[in-house]
Amino acid sequence: MTAGAELLRRNGYTGTGVKQIVQAANAPFGSLYHFFPGGKEQLGEEVIRTSGMLYLALFEIFFADEPDLIHGIEACFASAAETLRETDYADACPIATVALEVASTNEKLRIATADVFTAWIEAGTEKFGKYGLSAESARLLTIALVNSLEGAFVLSRSLRNTESLQVAGISSVALARTLLP
Amino acid sequence: MTAGAELLRRNGYTGTGVKQIVQAANAPFGSLYHFFPGGKEQLGEEVIRTSGMLYLALFEIFFADEPDLIHGIEACFASAAETLRETDYADACPIATVALEVASTNEKLRIATADVFTAWIEAGTEKFGKYGLSAESARLLTIALVNSLEGAFVLSRSLRNTESLQVAGISSVALARTLLP
DNA sequence: GTCTATAATTCGATAGAC
DNA sequence: GTCTATCGAATTATAGAC
Numbered sequence: 001m002t003a004g005a006e007l008l009r010r011n012g013y014t015g016t017g018v019k020q021i022v023q024a025a026n027a028p029f030g031s032l033y034h035f036f037p038g039g040k041e042q043l044g045e046e047v048i049r050t051s052g053m054l055y056l057a058l059f060e061i062f063f064a065d066e067p068d069l070i071h072g073i074e075a076c077f078a079s080a081a082e083t084l085r086e087t088d089y090a091d092a093c094p095i096a097t098v099a100l101e102v103a104s105t106n107e108k109l110r111i112a113t114a115d116v117f118t119a120w121i122e123a124g125t126e127k128f129g130k131y132g133l134s135a136e137s138a139r140l141l142t143i144a145l146v147n148s149l150e151g152a153f154v155l156s157r158s159l160r161n162t163e164s165l166q167v168a169g170i171s172s173v174a175l176a177r178t179l180l181p
Numbered sequence: 182m183t184a185g186a187e188l189l190r191r192n193g194y195t196g197t198g199v200k201q202i203v204q205a206a207n208a209p210f211g212s213l214y215h216f217f218p219g220g221k222e223q224l225g226e227e228v229i230r231t232s233g234m235l236y237l238a239l240f241e242i243f244f245a246d247e248p249d250l251i252h253g254i255e256a257c258f259a260s261a262a263e264t265l266r267e268t269d270y271a272d273a274c275p276i277a278t279v280a281l282e283v284a285s286t287n288e289k290l291r292i293a294t295a296d297v298f299t300a301w302i303e304a305g306t307e308k309f310g311k312y313g314l315s316a317e318s319a320r321l322l323t324i325a326l327v328n329s330l331e332g333a334f335v336l337s338r339s340l341r342n343t344e345s346l347q348v349a350g351i352s353s354v355a356l357a358r359t360l361l362p
Numbered sequence: 363g364t365c366t367a368t369a370a371t372t373c374g375a376t377a378g379a380c
Numbered sequence: 381g382t383c384t385a386t387c388g389a390a391t392t393a394t395a396g397a398c
Contacts, residue, residue: 012282015195018392030364039393090285096335100278101193103338104271113339143336143345144352148325151332154277155324157284158294164324171325174359175352199374211382214375221374 003027004047009094013044013101013109044098045112051094052116056123069131069180070173073145077169080149081162089160092153120146137179145172184208185228190275194225194282194290225279226293232275233297237304250312250361251354254326258350261330262343270341273334301327318360326353 003025007016018040022029036042059076066072083091099113124142129135148168155164184206188197199221203210217224240257247253264272280294305323310316329349336345 010285012193012195014193015282015286017390019390028364030366033393034363088285092281097281099335099339100273100281101196104191104269105196110339114341117336117339140348140351143348144329146336147332147345147349147352148328149332150335151328151330154280154331155298155327158280158291158298160295164328167321167324168328170321171328171352171356174356178355178359198372200372209382211384215381 005051010090012097048095048112063127073172077165081165084156089157132181148172186232191271193278229276229293244308254353258346262346265337270338313362329353
């Protein structure tokens, strides 16, 4: 699962072979179809769902016991930029690459990515509501934040710099200030 | 080229076969390697570069003879949302799917996507400067706009709705208002 | 649970006639 | 320029022994 998650986020679903996964995991090939009788698709779906929940937990950490919404947002994008630099621009969003690949070709995997994004949006909406935002504003800010993060990941990985993530942080903070009471 | 562009933006680079492209184009298979001796990689690179320039031209149209920056931004995102709905959430950004796929695996194609994004950012920076923004503000707004658009495309294709694009329009307009003199 | 061999298909790419 | 046949390697998945 861990090896699969790393390869899928970096090379995508069709760009990753099952043999490549078991080799990276130092796992016996026979075990793959023992634990994942559904094959590559089942492995892919479980990777998407668990990676999505792990990433959500990461988000929760940034705003846990954080009294300041603005500082929480800044920390999010700064941390994302640091991870990109440290991993040579490989480890961005754990599911975006697969999400774009399968959106028009594999309905089961597409739904898995949609469930993850929905969970993120609902969690963010609830969290931001605690900073005094209305339900509508909290949802707007959450989606705008995910938009900026995902888009900045695309630019960052392609251009191999973190300017887009810095801009995403600035623009998200600016939006938060206009929504904050 | 046209068939390749459509398949690559929808299914990605590794997810599209060369036989699939020539079949979709109703083209003779032998012609592919006649016109693209470099094979799939050459075709992919040319598709990325020409699609990127076509998309840039689309952007220029929205702001040509448009005296109001805010209305231009709103029209961009409204048009993107309409295209997504009309194509059953297939035709979003022509190069983002490939960009994420190849960022860590194919340097030649990665550079092609980077050149496209760089051209977009430079064109937007120049265009927005004409509305009275400083060079720094114009570049910030451009990158923020691309961030929001690319991220909203990911969410829109996965969730099969246009809420993320509406939010992207709202947040981009809000940012533009804070930067405008 | 794990191993090896292999089935069945598809992949990108090429050869050589026309 | 186009066509067909095909190559060699890769793909996912399975069979059957251990």
